[in-house]
Amino acid sequence: KAGVTQTPRYLIKTRGQQVTLSCSPISGHRSVSWYQQTPGQGLQFLFEYFSETQRNKGNFPGRFSGRQFSNSRSEMNVSTLELGDSALYLCASSWGTSAEQYFGPGTRLTVT
């Protein structure tokens, strides 16, 4: 079974721009979660989607948003990029009620 895939793997953007990251979960997984990883803050939860509905949201500004499609694929969007948004963005998928999450390789976002 294919794992979680994320595109693109690397991205360089300029302050003020916006960016969209994509995540395809493991086949059959209906929950998709997003995490931000930085050296200073570590791994922080962004949001979680299940059956196209956002069920949980972390403590991030409204510039961070996401959505999930009917095929469980998910996208997250960051508008008005700031230097501090430079991070590894990780997507994780989970099946049904399982708390067990499987992570993709991440998208490395660099904001200049």
Place this chain on the structure above:
Amino acid sequence: AQSVTQPDIHITVSEGASLELRCNYSYGATPYLFWYVQSPGQGLQLLLKYFSGDTLVQGIKGFEAEFKRSQSSFNLRKPSVHWSDAAEYFCAVPRGDSSYKLIFGSGTRLLVRP
């Protein structure tokens, strides 16, 4: 609030030596507990999980972990470390309001001496 503490930022062991990485958690009920490993530039790979039952759980790559409720600990162990085990290790517990939100420890970076 739920929290996870990994007291060791770095650990260095010699190849072939045994390994124990510490994890302490704060959780209101019996938690689900996870260990993940992250190689440089990569995502997180699930090593093992504890849901209930036997407190000693076996994972992939020869790792095991023991859940000790009295000590609020879930330490990761490996009897003989290989150079390829060099990576960063994260302990995680779900938030109390949803099992889909994971709280991660700050991680322990493992260095392996040849």
